[in-house]
Amino acid sequence: MKKIINKPENFVDETMTGILYAYGNKVTFLNGDKRILIKNTETKPGKVGIVTAGGSGHLPVFLGYVGEGMIDGCAIGNVFASPSATKMADMIRACDYGSGVLCLYGNYGGDNLNFEMATEEVEFEDIKTTMVRVKDDVASSSKENAEKRRGVAGMVYAFKIAGAAADNMMDLDGVTNVVKKALDNIRTMGVALTPCIVPEVGKPTFTIEDNQMEIGMGIHGEPGIEVGELKTADEIVDIMMEKIIGDIELNEGDEVSIMINGLGATPLEEQLICYKRVYEILEGKGVKIFMPHIGEFATSMEMSGLSITLFKLDEELKTLLRQPATTPFYTNYNK
Structure with missing residues (x-):
């Protein structure tokens, strides 16, 4: 194995530390937790929060899209492994600005289970959530069984549409519905x-x-x-x-x-x-x-x-896609 790393067991945490050192003007750790990255810029009160989670090893997904005009928080697990429900719940709490939180993530077993547990946990604190699973991989299941499809690179477009809709102060149902429309396409x-x-x-x-x-x-x-x-x-x-x-x-x-x-x-x-x-x-x-x-x-x-x-x-999706966004790994200059 040839990799430019230190100890394999430190791979994820050292990657996270590098992100913080490089982009600390845009993102930060939640209460020092190296597995939860949140936006480090001012947020409009009442904006819908957008969060995601998944395994490491896929940069820029998922961490690279935390920032202005895209997602507000990301919880990360080990390489190709889901983070815990506890970390997801902590992230959801941190990204609730008073109007609820959309959990937008790939359709994988561990992520599905842990997000379900996390949203049930925060419900007791009166935090409203919706969940949208990305299922864009046409190779992973037939059109008749599209609900079983995996979420892959199409989630980047979903993050962009969700972030723009939330910045436009759509309510939680509105943001959820426009993201579902995007994913249908x-x-x-x-x-x-x-x-x-x-x-x-x-x-x-x-x-x-x-x-x-x-x-x-x-x-x-x-x-x-x-x-x-x-x-x-x-x-x-x-x-x-x-x-x-x-x-x-x-x-x-x-x-x-x-x-x-x-x-x-x-x-x-x-x-x-x-x-x-x-x-x-x-x-x-x-x-x-x-x-x-x-x-x-x-x-x-x-x-x-x-x-x-x-x-x-x-026209609606085109406008939202065009809307500017700036994150550590995605910048859109209103083309």
């Missing part, structure tokens, strides 16, 4: 070329042969839909876009935002080659692209590969 699929190494494990958590790829693999190494010989960039994109477009109604004249998301070890040049093909496919269908996102937004340690996310927009 978000689809993602990924491809993995190499495995990743959890520091405390010290070896790859799965295997992919040098000449192979896995279409639809999850960000923790969950099985995809096809393992096969490595194809060209255009061929890979064609497979992924066929699955994505086949899962959502898309017509000539529609407008979408596209996210090309590197999984941790994919050069920007390769991401741009893939974006070129996505652009050509959508241009051929008469679909316009608004505010493309190209880079690393939701990674899986040093996994090589990428995901494609399509976000179908209406």
Whole structure:
């Protein structure tokens, strides 16, 4: 295992300390707890709080989106492991500004269970909460069983829409409903070329042969839909876009935002080659692209590969996506 770390057991806490040292003008630990990051800037009284949680190993998700115009707090666990319900409850309390808190997170067993327990706990303190699970990964379940799908890079768009709606002083139901509308129009699929190494494990958590790829693999190494010989960039994109477009109604004249998301070890040049093909496919269908996102937004340690996310927009969603946001890992200058 080659990693630039100190002790594997200190990987998460030292990462968190680095974030605080680098971005302490934007974020801070909650009462010194290195596993709970909250916004460190002034918040409008009565604004709906937006929180998330999940395992480490996916930066910029989840921690990188705590800040102005996105989420207010994030609780983090060990690599690929959910934080505790207690930490989630503490985070919810800290991010309640008087109008309730939206818990917005990926559809994974540990996160589901712990958020349910956390929201039940804060209910006794009259803190109103709603929960929205991100389920954008079209490879993880059929359209008929979409409730079972995993949450992946599409959650970044969800954080952006939720944060903008909350900053506009929508009430809790309003913020919840507009995020649900956004997620109804978000689809993602990924491809993995190499495995990743959890520091405390010290070896790859799965295997992919040098000449192979896995279409639809999850960000923790969950099985995809096809393992096969490595194809060209255009061929890979064609497979992924066929699955994505086949899962959502898309017509000539529609407008979408596209996210090309590197999984941790994919050069920007390769991401741009893939974006070129996505652009050509959508241009051929008469679909316009608004505010493309190209880079690393939701990674899986040093996994090589990428995901494609399509976000179908209406005027409300377009306005909220355009609205400025500034966090340690996301800045939107009102394009």
